[in-house]
Amino acid sequence: MQMIRTGPDVERKAETEFFLAAHCDLNGVFRGKRVPADQGDKILKSGIRMPMSSIGVDIWGTDVLGNDLFDRGDLDGIVEPTGREPIPLVWGRSPALFVPMWMRLENGAPFFGDPRRVLAGVLDRYAAQALTPVVAMELEFHLIRDTGEAVPVPVADVPPAHAGGADTIYCLDELGQVGEFLDDVYAMASACGIRLEAVTSESGPSQYEFNLVHRADALRVADDTVYLKQIVRNVARRHGMRATFMAKPYMEHAGNGLHMHFSLLDAAGRNVFDNGGAEGTPALRHAVAGLLAAMHDTALIFAPHRNSARRLRPGTLAPVNATWGYENRTAAVRIPGGPAAARRIEHRVAGADANPYLVVAAVLAAALKGMDEALAPPAATDGNVETATASACAVPPDWRQAIEAFEASALVKALFPADFIMMFASCKRQELAVFEQEISALEYRSYLHTV
Structure with a gap:
C-alpha cells in the first residue's frame, strides 16, 4: 500500500494488514474500528466518524441516557489522529498498527467530552x-x-x-x-x-x-x-x-x-x-x-x-x-x-x-x-x-x-468543561443504578433465612 507520510515508519506501515483506529472513552476504554490497510491513507488524513456518545458509554459499553447527547440527535464527531505516528499496539499476532486518535466536533472545535481534550484544555x-x-x-x-x-x-x-x-x-x-x-x-x-x-x-x-x-x-x-x-x-x-x-x-x-x-x-x-x-x-x-x-x-x-x-x-x-x-x-x-x-x-x-x-x-x-x-x-x-x-x-x-x-x-x-461534567456524572449515575439493582450473595446468606 502507499502511505501519505514518509520516514522511518514507512516499512512498518507497508507490512500492516489493518489499522486499529480508536479514541479513549471516559472510563479509559478504547472504542473504535478495525480498518483494512488499503484505507490507511484516508484514516491518517481525515479520521473516522463516530457518535459523540461513544465516548460517554458506561463500563459495559451501554449508551448513557442521562446526558443530553441524544437530545441533540446523537450526532457524530470526527475521530482524528492526534499527530502521533501509528504504533504497534496490537491485540492479536497479525501485523497491525494502532492509530492514536481523539474527537472533535464537525465544525472543527474540540469536543470536551473527550478526556484527552479535557487534559489538553x-x-x-x-x-x-x-x-x-x-x-x-x-x-x-x-x-x-x-x-x-x-x-x-x-x-x-x-x-x-x-x-x-x-x-x-x-x-x-x-x-x-x-x-x-x-x-x-x-x-x-x-x-x-x-x-x-x-x-x-x-x-x-x-x-x-x-x-x-x-x-x-x-x-x-x-x-x-x-x-x-x-x-x-x-x-x-x-x-x-x-x-x-x-x-x-x-x-x-x-x-x-x-x-x-x-x-x-x-x-x-x-x-x-x-x-x-x-x-x-x-x-x-x-x-x-x-x-x-x-x-x-x-x-x-x-x-x-x-x-x-x-x-x-x-x-x-x-x-x-x-x-x-x-x-x-x-x-x-x-x-x-x-x-x-x-x-x-x-x-x-x-x-x-x-x-x-x-x-x-x-x-x-x-x-x-x-x-x-x-x-x-x-x-x-x-x-x-x-x-x-x-x-x-x-x-x-x-x-x-x-x-x-x-x-x-x-x-x-x-x-x-460543561460537556465533560455532564457526561462523566451521567455515566457514573447510570453505573451506580445498575449496581444497586443487584442483590449480592452476601445479602442472601445473611438475611434470607434469618430475619
Whole structure:
C-alpha cells in the first residue's frame, strides 16, 4: 500500500494488514474500528466518524441516557489522529498498527467530552502562563489466572506463608518468575515509543508496578499510561495470564494505585518548585493547597468505580483525607526528598482503574488554581495522617457520595468543561443504578433465612 507520510515508519506501515483506529472513552476504554490497510491513507488524513456518545458509554459499553447527547440527535464527531505516528499496539499476532486518535466536533472545535481534550484544555492554561508541567506516572496491577476470576498467579519458590504478604515487596525472586512477561512488556512499550524506568514487585499477590519516565509533555505521558495499560493486558494474555487494574481486587491485600509526580518549568526552563532546599518554593505550597482544596469534590475522577472506594481505607497506605507532608507516604499529597533541582509533588489518591487523562487533568487544574489564587495549605503532617489529622477533609468514603460531590461542586464547574461534567456524572449515575439493582450473595446468606 502507499502511505501519505514518509520516514522511518514507512516499512512498518507497508507490512500492516489493518489499522486499529480508536479514541479513549471516559472510563479509559478504547472504542473504535478495525480498518483494512488499503484505507490507511484516508484514516491518517481525515479520521473516522463516530457518535459523540461513544465516548460517554458506561463500563459495559451501554449508551448513557442521562446526558443530553441524544437530545441533540446523537450526532457524530470526527475521530482524528492526534499527530502521533501509528504504533504497534496490537491485540492479536497479525501485523497491525494502532492509530492514536481523539474527537472533535464537525465544525472543527474540540469536543470536551473527550478526556484527552479535557487534559489538553488544562495544559493550554499552563501554556498561557509560560509554564510546562513535567509529569511521571507509577502504575500498579495484579497478574491473575486466565479464568475470569480474581485468582492470583502463583509465585514459584516463595513459601506459601509469605506468598502475597509483605515480604513480596521489592522481591527480586518474584520479578524473576515473571521475567519473560516483563521483558515482553518492555519490548512492546519500546516499540510504541513508551519509556519505562523500573519495575518492582509490590506487597499484594502477584502485584507489580511500572514507572514511566518524567517528561515535559503531560499529554504524551497520559497517552503512554493509557497505552501501557493495554500493553500489559495484551502481553499477559500471550503468556496465558490476565492483568487487572482493579483498584481493590483483594480486600485483604494492597490495592492498585496510579500515583502522579509533577514539577513545573518556567519559560527559562527552571523548576518553579525548587528554592534550593527541601521545603520548596511558595509556588509549591500554593499548588499543594489547590490540590487539597479540590480533593473532596474531584474524588470521583480518582475513584470512579464501585470498587474504587474499597482501596481508600485506613491502614492501607491509600489516602483517606486531604493531607500533605514531606516524605510522608501516608499522606494524599507527598513532597518526595532528593535533590532540590528535582523538587516535585506526588499525588497519591488515584487508583489504577482511573482514566489517566482525567487524573492528570484534575491534578494539574487544581494545582494551577491554587497557584493563581495563592492559596495557603495547612501545616504539613509528620507521621501517620490517619491519627494525626482527624480534622482534615475526608475523601468521600463511598461511590454515591463521590458522585454527588462532583455534580454539586462549583469548584468542579470552574475546573472542567460543561460537556465533560455532564457526561462523566451521567455515566457514573447510570453505573451506580445498575449496581444497586443487584442483590449480592452476601445479602442472601445473611438475611434470607434469618430475619
